[in-house]
Amino acid sequence: MSIFEIIGAVFLLIGSIFLFLGGLGIFRMPDVYNRLQAGTKATTLGGMSLILGVGFLMVETNWAWMVKAIIIVIFIAFSNPISSHALARAMYKRKRYPIITSKDENMDAYREVNENEKKEEDA
Amino acid sequence: MIYLILIFFLLILMVGAAIYAVVQKDLLYAVIATGVISLVLTVLFYILQAPDVALTEAAIGVALTTIIFLITIRNTLRHEDEYSNKDKFKSPTK
Amino acid sequence: MRKFLVILILAVLGFYLFEAFSGLGLGFPRFEHGVKDYYLDKTVSELHVANTVTSIVVSFRGFDTLGEVTVLFLAVSALGSVLYKRRHDVGSRSILFASSGIVRSGSKLLFPAIILLGVYIFIHGHLTPGGGFQGGAIIATGFLLMLLAYENFRVSHHVLSYVESLAGIIFVVIGLLGFIDGGTFLQNFLPSGILNELFSGGVIGIIYVMVGFKVAAELTGLIYSVLHEKD
Numbered sequence: 001m002s003i004f005e006i007i008g009a010v011f012l013l014i015g016s017i018f019l020f021l022g023g024l025g026i027f028r029m030p031d032v033y034n035r036l037q038a039g040t041k042a043t044t045l046g047g048m049s050l051i052l053g054v055g056f057l058m059v060e061t062n063w064a065w066m067v068k069a070i071i072i073v074i075f076i077a078f079s080n081p082i083s084s085h086a087l088a089r090a091m092y093k094r095k096r097y098p099i100i101t102s103k104d105e106n107m108d109a110y111r112e113v114n115e116n117e118k119k120e121e122d123a
Numbered sequence: 124m125i126y127l128i129l130i131f132f133l134l135i136l137m138v139g140a141a142i143y144a145v146v147q148k149d150l151l152y153a154v155i156a157t158g159v160i161s162l163v164l165t166v167l168f169y170i171l172q173a174p175d176v177a178l179t180e181a182a183i184g185v186a187l188t189t190i191i192f193l194i195t196i197r198n199t200l201r202h203e204d205e206y207s208n209k210d211k212f213k214s215p216t217k
Numbered sequence: 218m219r220k221f222l223v224i225l226i227l228a229v230l231g232f233y234l235f236e237a238f239s240g241l242g243l244g245f246p247r248f249e250h251g252v253k254d255y256y257l258d259k260t261v262s263e264l265h266v267a268n269t270v271t272s273i274v275v276s277f278r279g280f281d282t283l284g285e286v287t288v289l290f291l292a293v294s295a296l297g298s299v300l301y302k303r304r305h306d307v308g309s310r311s312i313l314f315a316s317s318g319i320v321r322s323g324s325k326l327l328f329p330a331i332i333l334l335g336v337y338i339f340i341h342g343h344l345t346p347g348g349g350f351q352g353g354a355i356i357a358t359g360f361l362l363m364l365l366a367y368e369n370f371r372v373s374h375h376v377l378s379y380v381e382s383l384a385g386i387i388f389v390v391i392g393l394l395g396f397i398d399g400g401t402f403l404q405n406f407l408p409s410g411i412l413n414e415l416f417s418g419g420v421i422g423i424i425y426v427m428v429g430f431k432v433a434a435e436l437t438g439l440i441y442s443v444l445h446e447k448d
Contacts, residue, residue, distance in 0.1 A: 075330065082323035089317055174346035175270050178338070182354035187436060190361060194443050 004059050011053030018046030032091050033098045040084035047080070048073045130170060137163045148203045150196050158189040265409040266343045266418040274348065275421045275428075279403035282424075283388060286431055290381070293435045297442050316366050324366035331359035339429030343418040349425040353432025360437045364444055372441050381434035384427040391420050391427075 022042025029035045055069030092114060100107050137160055144156035161184030168177035260272040274282055338345075339352030363370050395404030403420070410417030 075327075078323060078327055082320060082327075086316070086320050175268075175348065175351065178347050178351040179354065182351060182358055186358045186361070187354060187440070191440070191443055 002060060004056050008053045008056030008059075011049045011056060015046045015049030015053060018042045018049060022046060031099045032096060033088055036084050036088050040080055044076060044080045047076050051076070126170065130167065133163050133167050133170075137167075149201065150203060151193070151201055154189060154192040154196065157192070158185055161185045161188070261412065263409070264405065264418055264421065265412045266421055267413050268343055268346065268348075270346075271343045271348055271421060271425065272418075275343075275424050276403065276405065279392070279424065282428065283392070286385065286388070286428060289432065289435055290385070293439045296439060300442050315368060320366050324362045328359055328363050331362065332356055335359065335429070335433065339425055340422070341415070342425035342429075343421045344413065344415070349428025350432050352429040353434075354436060356429075356433040357436030357440060361440050364440065372437060374438065374441075377434045377438045377441075381431050381438075384431040384434070388424060388427045388431070391424060395420065 019042060022039050025038025025042065026035050029038050051069045051072050055066040058065035092110075095114070097108065097111060140156045140159040140163070144153040144160070147153045147156065161180055165177050165180045165185065168174075168180060256273055256277060257269060260266055260269045264272050264276055266272040266276070335352040335354075335356035337352075338347040338355060339349050342348030342352070360372065364372075392403040395406050396402050398404060398406035403424075405419035405421075407419040407423075409419050416422070
């Protein structure tokens with residue numbers, strides 16, 4: 001067992017743990033934003049780790065796997081957070097506001113701006 | 124064996140999503156369910172060693188068809204019940 | 218009377234369907250001595266194409282592919298004629314929100330990568346899985362991303378129709394050249410090259426690139442006319 005295979009196995013383990021936590025978070029979290037946070041962060045890191053792990057496992061047989069894995073990782077790093085951001089923003093524009101348990105009134109300062117924007121559009 | 128279990132699970136998921144898409148009155152959810160069918164079908168095609176068909180299904184079934192249905196829903200009405208009431212239905216171009 | 222007519226038509230249809238399917242012998246290998254071995258053999262030995270599916274779709278059944286592309290063209294033009302409205306029809310609400318800066322700059326970065334993936338898939342159609350249809354659909358999703366991110370993003374319908382008709386004309390011209398050279402439509406008239414190289418397989422690569430351009434132009438035009446009904 002070479003050093004690359006051990007690194008690849010560790011990456012695969014990290015990726016599986018992240019994906020499991022992401023799946024758990026989608027079930028356990030109370031509202032949309034928390035679920036998005038759990039789902040996207042976990043799938044971004046988990047998917048990147050899994051693909052890097054596969055690249056490390058195959059790097060001795062064929063180094064082209066590693067190059068392809070890095071390209072896919074860059075693609076995931078761009079696309080996944082952007083899609084999550086777009087989903088969260090769409091929910092906020094639809095006035096599904098996050099659940100806030102804190103007493104601090106400035107916790108969701110953007111809400112007022114959002115309400116006013118909507119009124120201006122309607123007027 | 125593990126492949127058989129995986130294929131069985133995916134088939135059950137597909138049938139469930141199809142039934143949900145038919146039963147659901149909210150058309151947005153129904154469209155998302157059809158997207159899920161296409162997604163599962165992509166995985167199935169890949170497992171059954173047809174990567175060409177899987178690529179087609181991924182691009183057309185998951186992305187393009189779902190988006191076109193979503194735009195259509197955005198332009199018309201979202202709930203199935205609203206279509207029975209003809210007076211409510213107004214063309215979005217008016 | 219009407220119900221009786223319906224039942225009669227259904228009975229006739231059912232009878233012929235039963236007749237058709239009863240002769241099929243479902244569940245038995247029908248192509249045991251058929252064309253399967255011929256295709257698998259000739260794909261590598263004569264056409265020098267690594268992907269058997271591509272050789273069947275483009276070479277052995279190339280005429281069917283031409284028909285498929287024509288059907289897609291007809292569907293898209295029918296949709297365009299249904300959605301067509303005059304330009305000075307005013308008063309409609311825009312169906313798009315303004316998207317945020319993150320989405321805009323992100324899709325500007327991702328758009329070339331998606332186009333590159335699509336082009337890669339249809340150029341390597343005879344070597345790796347995929348081909349003209351797949352690559353064209355992926356390019357169309359790239360345009361869809363830009364159209365959703367930038368509400369002012371415009372695609373010229375003239376350019377799309379020129380690209381589409383040019384690709385279709387080249388497809389037919391290649392088929393006719395094969396007719397002149399070898400006696401059958403879409404006969405290979407270019408050197409076959411070496412197996413597993415980019416320039417191999419004769420006309421198959423060129424035809425798949427043309428199919429890719431055609432499908433990409435058609436699907437992009439479809440999305441564009443659905444999204445922006447006004448122009």
